[in-house]
Amino acid sequence: xxxxLLLKISDRHRLSDEEAEALRAxxxxxxxxxxxxxxxxxxVKRTFSCLLLEGMSAxxxxxxxxxxxxxxxxxxxxxxxxxSFPLERLEHSVTAxxxxxxxxxxHAEIERLIDRHPRLGRILWFSTMVDASIHREWxxxxxQRPAIARMAHLFCEIYxxxxxxxxxxxxxxxLPLTQRDLGECLGLTTVxxxxxxRELRSEELATFRSRTVTIEDLPALERVGGFDxxxxxxxxxxx
Amino acid sequence: xxxxLLLKISDRHRLSDEEAEALRAxxxxxxxxxxxxxxxxxxVKRTFSCLLLEGMSAxxxxxxxxxxxxxxxxxxxxxxxxxSFPLERLEHSVTAxxxxxxxxxxHAEIERLIDRHPRLGRILWFSTMVDASIHREWxxxxxQRPAIARMAHLFCEIYxxxxxxxxxxxxxxxLPLTQRDLGECLGLTTVxxxxxxRELRSEELATFRSRTVTIEDLPALERVGGFDxxxxxxxxxxx
DNA sequence: CGCCTCATTGACCTAGTTCAATTTGGGTGG
DNA sequence: CCACCCAAATTGAACTAGGTCAATGAGGCG
Numbered sequence: 341x342x343x344x345l346l347l348k349i350s351d352r353h354r355l356s357d358e359e360a361e362a363l364r365a366x367x368x369x370x371x372x373x374x375x376x377x378x379x380x381x382x383x384v385k386r387t388f389s390c391l392l393l394e395g396m397s398a399x400x401x402x403x404x405x406x407x408x409x410x411x412x413x414x415x416x417x418x419x420x421x422x423x424s425f426p427l428e429r430l431e432h433s434v435t436a437x438x439x440x441x442x443x444x445x446x447h448a449e450i451e452r453l454i455d456r457h458p459r460l461g462r463i464l465w466f467s468t469m470v471d472a473s474i475h476r477e478w479x480x481x482x483x484q485r486p487a488i489a490r491m492a493h494l495f496c497e498i499y500x501x502x503x504x505x506x507x508x509x510x511x512x513x514x515l516p517l518t519q520r521d522l523g524e525c526l527g528l529t530t531v532x533x534x535x536x537x538r539e540l541r542s543e544e545l546a547t548f549r550s551r552t553v554t555i556e557d558l559p560a561l562e563r564v565g566g567f568d569x570x571x572x573x574x575x576x577x578x579x
Numbered sequence: 580x581x582x583x584l585l586l587k588i589s590d591r592h593r594l595s596d597e598e599a600e601a602l603r604a605x606x607x608x609x610x611x612x613x614x615x616x617x618x619x620x621x622x623v624k625r626t627f628s629c630l631l632l633e634g635m636s637a638x639x640x641x642x643x644x645x646x647x648x649x650x651x652x653x654x655x656x657x658x659x660x661x662x663s664f665p666l667e668r669l670e671h672s673v674t675a676x677x678x679x680x681x682x683x684x685x686h687a688e689i690e691r692l693i694d695r696h697p698r699l700g701r702i703l704w705f706s707t708m709v710d711a712s713i714h715r716e717w718x719x720x721x722x723q724r725p726a727i728a729r730m731a732h733l734f735c736e737i738y739x740x741x742x743x744x745x746x747x748x749x750x751x752x753x754l755p756l757t758q759r760d761l762g763e764c765l766g767l768t769t770v771x772x773x774x775x776x777r778e779l780r781s782e783e784l785a786t787f788r789s790r791t792v793t794i795e796d797l798p799a800l801e802r803v804g805g806f807d808x809x810x811x812x813x814x815x816x817x818x
Numbered sequence: 819c820g821c822c823t824c825a826t827t828g829a830c831c832t833a834g835t836t837c838a839a840t841t842t843g844g845g846t847g848g
Numbered sequence: 849c850c851a852c853c854c855a856a857a858t859t860g861a862a863c864t865a866g867g868t869c870a871a872t873g874a875g876g877c878g
Contacts, residue, residue: 383809401719404805409722411715426705428817431712431810455697458690465704466665472707473670475714476650480640482721483648483766487834518856527722532834534858550843566643570622571670578667726866757824771866773826789875 342367342443344417344505345391351504352577353463362457366449367391373436375516379420380434386424388446392416395440396516400524401432410525412474413437413498417505423468425450438516459579470573477571482527485566490526491536492565495546495553500569512554522548581606581682583656583744584630590743591816592702601696605688606630612675614755618659619673625663627685631655634679635755639763640671649764651713652676652737656744662707664689677755698818709812716810721766724805729765730775731804734785734792739808751793761787 342364349355370393373379379390379397392414399412399420411432414420420434425447454461474497481490498515502508517525523533540546545561547554555561562568581603588594588602609632612618618629618636631653638651638659650671653659659673664686693700713736720729737754741747756764762772779785784800786793794800801807 399715401715403719403723405723407723409719411718423708423711426701426708427712427812431812432715451697451701454700458694458697458700461693461697461700462665462690465707468704468708468711469662469665472662472711472714473666475711475718476638476640476671479650479714479717479721480642480648482718483763484642484644484646519858520856524722529835530857531836531859535834538858573666573670758826759824768867769825770827770868774866777826 341370341393342391344393344507345419347506348417348504349463349467351574353466353579355463359457359460362453363460366445366453368444368446368449370441370443373397373440373442375436375438377436377440378433379436379440379442380424380430382431382433383429385429386421386447388444389422389424389450390420390434391443391445392418392420393441393443396437397434397440398437398521398525399432399434408524409527410521411478412471413525415498415501415505416507419464419467422464423471425464437521462579466573466577473571473573487526487528487532487536488539489565490528491522491533491540492545492561493567494522494525494565495540495548495555496558496562496565496567496569497572498553499555499558500572500574504574511556511558512552514551515548515553516551580609580632581630583632583746584658586744587656588702588706590813592705592818594702598696598699601692602699605684605692607683607685607688609680609682612636612679612681614675614677616675616679617672618675618679618681619663619669621670621672622668624668625660625686627683628661628663628689629659629673630682630684631657631659632680632682635676636673636679637676637760637764638671638673647763648766649760650717651710652764654737654740654744655746658703658706661703662710664703676760701818705812705816712810712812726765726767726771726775727778728804729767730761730772730779731784731800732806733761733764733804734779734787734794735797735801735804735806735808736811737792738794738797739811739813743813750795750797751791753790754787754792755790 346360394416397414397420398410400408400410402408421430424430481493485493499508499513502513507513519533520530523530537548544556545564546556585599633655636653636659637649639647639649641647660669663669720732724732738747738752741752746752758772759769762769776787783795784803785795
């Protein structure tokens with residue numbers, strides 16, 4: 341059930357059977373959410389955290405003007421709101437982009453887990469810090485990269501992240517977003533998203549059709565996006 | 580010496596004398612950096628974390644094109660690279676924007692500290708999660724807000740953050756950045772920064788002159804920037 | 819005094835937006 | 849299985865926020 345999480349963790353950290361078991365034991369019931377359902381509501385005190393087992397969700401905020409900005413995409417194996425353990429309430433919400441299956445981890449259990457396995461505490465902390473690193477990379481994209489590069493960059497990011505949890509199919513993967521959702525990630529209008537997709541297609545870099553991204557030329561796509569996977573911290577750690 | 584940190588922490592968490600003392604005890608020597616000196620270098624393995632005692636620094640990355648994007652500003656009392664404790668190496672660097680004084684905390688000491696005071700572990704984790712929240716708000720700014728609003732928003736953010744550590748002077752505070760630095764925060768050119776500053780001035784919202792921000796009308800500035808301090812997590816917590 | 823970085827301004831340009839119309843395709847009820 | 853519906857995708861034309869280029873002014877300091 342939490343296999344994707346374990347896949348993700350053991351790619352980077354040495355995880356003993358006992359630790360894996362302890363982690364597994366913190367999970368409580370699972371829950372399902374439909375597309376557009378709110379998984380985590382802004383400003384509400386949390387007593388448990390959510391692990392995304394299946395599906396894709398987005399961290400987002402609305403501006404005064406009613407526009408939505410997506411700040412991060414979550415894929416299977418991601419903690420959707422582990423940061424609510426230290427933060428208690430979140431300043432943003434998390435919404436299902438596709439039907440999602442979620443496992444619940446009570447904060448009280450997380451606390452016990454960390455007390456008994458301080459190393460796991462550090463690993464959990466690590467995982468929230470990768471999210472922060474992804475945020476920083478998005479800041480660079482939004483602040484400096486032209487539309488086509490942002491798009492290419494995002495396609496690369498999701499490719500690498502899905503590959504860790506073995507949810508890619510060669511160079512293609514499912515991305516259950518509309519062009520509008522994509523625009524809300526990239527700070528672009530749907531119209532412009534559509535044009536940039538056409539350009540990626542005509543340059544034979546990548547195709548996005550029927551909720552599926554197919555990368556035609558990964559090195560070229562990375563070049564266009566200025567993509568360097570370093571910020572995903574995929575390398576094994578010392579602990 | 581670490582008074583600003585304690586000020587910041589005890590604003591939000593109940594901190595016992597013993598915990599404060601334990602925290603104080605993890606600090607080692609202090610170091611000074613001049614403007615433009617690199618405090619934390621990208622990609623280099625860290626064995627200690629830095630606490631900013633005095634001055635202002637910036638988390639930044641360079642794009643292929645040689646442009647710099649600043650992803651966060653650090654003020655007195657901020658941990659500049661506490662996240663290097665879980666991450667070990669950082670994917671970005673931290674640079675002094677003004678002369679800075681920094682205290683060093685060896686990671687080994689942090690580890691001991693957390694082992695003995697799990698609650699402090701959670702508080703430290705919390706502090707890195709506020710950085711992530713600031714990142715998310717910057718994503719919203721860069722993705723959705725027009726230049727004038729981004730600028731207004733940043734001025735509000737720094738005002739609130741400096742007020743916590745009592746480094747404001749009423750509605751004005753020192754912001755040791757050039758207009759270029761400001762542009763690198765906001766994803767704008769210097770030319771446009773200059774025009775937006777003129778506009779804020781002529782609208783009598785805020786003035787930025789000789790490295791000093793003076794807010795003339797805070798509510799109006801917040802309105803223009805779509806600013807809501809919630810994301811800074813300034814409210815007291817339950818732990 | 820002279821130099822150098824930073825700030826300021828004007829003129830022109832372009833990436834991305836806005837508005838508005840069509841087309842497409844998947845889902846559903848009969 | 850087909851007709852219909854509706855959200856999503858696509859395209860063109862006109863517009864604008866912000867960028868680019870280039871020149872000038874102004875403050876600090878050796």
